[in-house]
Amino acid sequence: MSSGRKGRHVGSATGPSDQADGGSLGRPHSATYLGMPAFPQAAAVSTRDSRLRSNLRHATHTIRAKRAQAVAELADWDRLRSAGAAIKDRTLRHLDHYLVQLEESVTRAGGRVHWAADAAEANRIVTELVRATGETEVVKVKSMTTQEIGLNEALERAGIHAYETDLAELIVQLGDDLPSHILVPAIHRNRGEIRDIFRDRMANWGRPAPEGLSDRSADLAEAARLHLREKFLRAKVGVSGANFMVAETGTLVIVESEGNGRMCLTLPETLISVVGIEKVVPTWRDLEVFLQTLPRSSTAERMNPYTSMWTGTTDGDGPRFFHLVLLDNGRTDTLADQVGRQALRCIRCSACLNVCPVYERAGGHAYGSPYPGPIGAILTPQLRGLASPLEESLPYASSLCGACFEVCPVAIDIPEVLVHLRERVVEGGVVTLRGTRTVIKPARRHRAERAMMRAARWTFDHPGALRHGQRLLSRTRGLLPGRLPGPGRAWTDTRELPDVPAESFRDWWARTRGDAT
Amino acid sequence: MNTAASRERILGRVRRALADVPHDELPEGHPVARDYLSTHGQHTPIESVDLLARNLTDYRALVHRSDEAGLPVLLSRLLAARGARRVVVPTGLPDRWLAEAPVDIVTDSASAALSPGELDAIDSVVTGCALAIAETGTVVLDAGPDQGRRSISLVPDHHLCVVRIADQVVDSVPQALLRLAPDRPLTWISGPSATSDIELDRVEGVHGPRTLEVILVAGDPRPTSAYPFDVRS
Structure with a gap:
């Protein structure tokens, strides 16, 4: 890492977990990514945290070995990887065509499609959709897209409480914290810390933790089950992202492990899914590639415990109202960069995090966005533009060792994009910002x-x-x-x-x- | 609300961003080589069922085998072992399956749908499935008559799922997708609910059923005997 940038950032240098405080209702607000320090400052703090480093090292090494085993089971892995990349490239090269097709398919199946050019518009759409139901709370499936746009905070400002239901997201939300890993967002917390968070915070949000809660994983999971069940059973509105959207059929797909996704997708009357426009794939058949590569790359399983697929609405089964909010928020700017656009192939598996020597030492928070690790280092500066010292520093958060490229199930050449973005930082040049071609100067x-x-x-x-x-x-x-x-x-x-x-x-x-x- | 302006803005941005893509390139014009395998390894039908059982067990599902005649006794025994008193079933589940079980049977249908709260007071659910995938240890539910609404196989803590060996086991994910209908709500289940969110220590059972029992049935357990024909290829 070469970016020793001193004295320019305006945010706190004390680390992201200190950034938020209690909210007006005695209910914690989620922490935000606003004003995050550049990567080197944040990493300088996190690399001195020996407990964090040990948690991260244990976790990333464990899953790294398991992934290698799961991948080795498939003799055609390289061909699946090439096909995955090619399907995503086909989609991206004709994204307008597939988005229009998707809109038709979802509408035909009983869903309603909304378009959001940026975070503010997406938040406004979701807020109004929730308001129209008359409800003041929603249950949420883990979704990086809604973190990217700050949906929970926007809903809170409108008096609507958003409850995270993924176990790790619950830990993060109760702890006023930020996620630090795509797959296991609370990877930086050990079980003792989680027990303390549950014991001290659950009562502020609903059902308190059981008396005398231990720090055994099974007991902690049971506490989360009891705490969230009352929310699932009364929920009228669910909010989700999606892993895939099939243009030809209008089908949305969510892969998960715990069943909280199934709860949020099945029990509420209204379902609102906020999905980045790059998540579309052309055909039903294309899923045969990603449903093989994603679970093995992500949780190192042959298949994750639960995958839900739904197409619009079904009479008598699941939500009666389905809204799909298609989000741009910098994705078309990324698409305009012929080298950088491959970042939009990403299926959010997190394999690149688990093999990255920089991530292993710096942790997820140093990347200053919901997208940590190597993929975050190329995605965040492109989605946001080189807007601040943080985004300018991210392309340097890498030793260019190439391990991320090797494990990527859609063959994103992350080192190539990192070098490309470094050139952009140093030389400046023509970029697309919010749809407009702009010349940026070299970073100061x-x-x-x-x-x-x-x-x-x-x-x-x-x-x-x-x-x-x-x-x-x-x-x-x-x-x-x-x-x-x-x-x-x-x-x-x-x-x-x-x-x-x-x-x-x-x-x-x-x-x-x-x-x- | 009207997001038509944003629709045009986003589609316009996409088209400008793709100025480098030749105008005459059709969407299908960008090649996708499908030279990956349709199955991993050649399996006889018996081997496929063994692989399915192994992979289900590997992810902590409890696997049982039975023939058509023995199914009611087996289901009765499994429900009794669990201490289940109230059992929810979909309308299309053959009556015979639970004829031996000393339990209260609650039938759920779209017109007589149990609320989430009512389902929470149910001990077990018994369903069929659309198909099962051997290579991944997965059962897939498609809300067919013997499977019912998605919520009945979700809220109760104990799920008994019956798989017909004769015509419901496929080897691979590609084979499964060929047979599934995208317009039905689909739930793919590979073992019981699980999490590794705490120190990557796997714990079975968070929100979905914490116990999944899969019964692999030889012969055709359905009342009408229009089957079995083997549709696996």
């Missing part, structure tokens, strides 16, 4: 770097100057500081300055081979 911190590169080019073009410079350095090497002054200081935050030799290579060559250049 990188202007000094560019000036240095220009100076270096001049020096290498002028051998005499290089020779004199090297001799000067050799003679004064005892006086050189351990850290660079001025704009170079950030570089030496994370690096040792190399020792300057007593004699330059050129001088040594001239002395020992006898013929100076």
